[in-house]
Each structure stands twice: as structure tokens, then as C-alpha cells.
Amino acid sequence: FQPKPLSGKTVLMTAGPTYEPIDPVRGITNISSGKMGYALARALVMAGAKVQLVSGPVALPTPQGVERIDVHTAREMHRAVMLRAAKADVFVGVAAVADYRSVEVAIDKIKKAGEGLTIELTRNPDILAEVASLPAAPFCVGFAAESQNLDVYASGKLAAKRLKLVVGNLVQDGMGGDTNQVVLFDADGSHPLPRASKTEVAAGIVAHLARMLDAAANA
Ligand code: C5P
Numbered sequence: 037f038q039p040k041p042l043s044g045k046t047v048l049m050t051a052g053p054t055y056e057p058i059d060p061v062r063g064i065t066n067i068s069s070g071k072m073g074y075a076l077a078r079a080l081v082m083a084g085a086k087v088q089l090v091s092g093p094v095a096l097p098t099p100q101g102v103e104r105i106d107v108h109t110a111r112e113m114h115r116a117v118m119l120r121a122a123k124a125d126v127f128v129g130v131a132a133v134a135d136y137r138s139v140e141v142a143i144d145k146i147k148k149a150g151e152g153l154t155i156e157l158t159r160n161p162d163i164l165a166e167v168a169s170l171p172a173a174p175f176c177v178g179f180a181a182e183s184q185n186l187d188v189y190a191s192g193k194l195a196a197k198r199l200k201l202v203v204g205n206l207v208q209d210g211m212g213g214d215t216n217q218v219v220l221f222d223a224d225g226s227h228p229l230p231r232a233s234k235t236e237v238a239a240g241i242v243a244h245l246a247r248m249l250d251a252a253a254n255a
Contacts, residue, residue: 040084041246047085048124048174049077050117050131050163052092054110058155059142066132069212070094072179072234073130077102079238083246088124090116092131110134110160121167121174126245128177129164136160165197173198175249180204180221181211190221201248203241220244 051073057063073089074096080087081101089098090105090113098104107113110133121127136157146153168176178199180190183206190204202221209217209231217231220241229240 040082042080042242042249043084045085045125045249046088046123047080047126047128048088048090048117048120049073049080049128050090050092050113050133051077052094053132054092054113054134054160055108056110056134056137056160057108057141058138059144059146061145064134064136064138064157066134067211068092068094068132070096071212071214072216072238074099075234075238076128076130076241078235079242082239083242085126088120090120090131110137110163114161114163114166117163117167121170122172124174126177126249127164127167127174128179129167130179131163132181133163134160162197164199168198175200175252177201177203177245181207183207186219187221187226190219191226194221194223201245222248 052070053066053068055063055065077087077089078099087102089102090107105116107116137160139156139158164178176199178193178197180193180202182189186204186206190202194202203218204221205216205218214234215231216234216237218229218237220227229237
């Protein structure tokens, strides 16, 4: 009998985009299908973890065995995560959180008038950085989707957000599709995984995570 590598671990994670309303019919969002996050949630369950998935709006079924908490905005996602973060062993931020939201949300639809329209935006909380800076922070994993300079930006995030692991990919390699090519960045350097289905990539990420948790426990 082989115990599953993550049995007994609680993993809190985010996935999908966030949606920041401007008025009842318009808003700002980031492009994210949620496929990579949901594949990761499935792989974590298969590895024996208890998984809580705080999800932005996506068109995907809830994976078996996953507790899903649906949210729309970054602030809702932030609240849902902070309520649960202290009890989690691992936090994985996969969501493409909108960095800014509209200062004002109009109750009624904004009518066309004039040639220009200015919308004032304000910064959203950085959920992952905030979880990683908690006094008893869970083991924090981030994602970095970049259009260029992946090594520089992804390893920069490892340090800036005080993460243990960053999963980097070039947006042109993974967005919306069913396959992905990622590079894992940790204190030991960078570890590229072969291009594969998001399901296989998720299994590779979970295997690496399990080895790191093992090493941390035995250190
Ligand atoms: O800085 P950047 O947005 O590229 O960092 C990406 C990582 O940080 C992802 O893991 C993402 O889920 C997380 N993030 C977050 N809250 C934000 C912005 C990003 O949790 N407001």
C-alpha cells in the first residue's frame, strides 16, 4: 500500500479570471479559460489532497471531490481566500486576477455621449502576495503567464511575492488550449516540463510540489 503523496494536506487555490463590473452590462476581465487551474485541482485530488477551489467565472464543471467557491470580482476572491488561508497547508494562485477595477460601478447602463469616455481604475489586492506574507503562511505557489522574458519575470515573482514555486508559461504556449508548456522556478533554479496536455502538465506540477513538501518536512 502506497500512501498518496498529498494525503492529509489541505490545498487552497484560485483559478479562472476575475470580472470587474463597470455597469450592469460591462466590465473588465482577464482572459482565462480556467482549464489549467481546474486540471491542477483534479491532479491535487488524485494525489490525495483536500482541495478548496475559489473560482472566477468559467464554463467548466466542478472536478469530483473539489469544494468550489464561486466568485466574480478580485475583492470577492480575496475575501474567500483570506477566510480560508490560515487553515491551508498549500496555497496555489492560478487565477488571472484583474489588476485594476473601476472606482465607480454605475447602477444603470452608461449611455453613449461624446467621443471619449474616461473610466478611473484603482488597484486590486494582490491575493497571492498577501497570503505569502501571512505570519504562518501556507506553502505558496504562483503562476506567471508572460508574453516575453519568462525566466526574468517568473524568477522575479518568486522573490518579490516570497513564493516557494512559480509555474511559468508563455501566454502563446498555453492560453485557452488543451496543451501547455511550462517551466517550474524554485530556489534550485528552473525546471522545464515537456509540452503535454494540461492534465499531464498538472500531474508534473503536483509531483514537483509533493517532492518539495517532502524535502521541507525532512529538512
Ligand atoms: O504579478 P502577476 O499578476 O503576474 O502574478 C501572477 C500570480 O499572482 C498568479 O499566481 C496570480 O494568481 C497571482 N495574483 C493574485 N492576485 C493579484 C494578481 C496576481 O493572487 N491581484
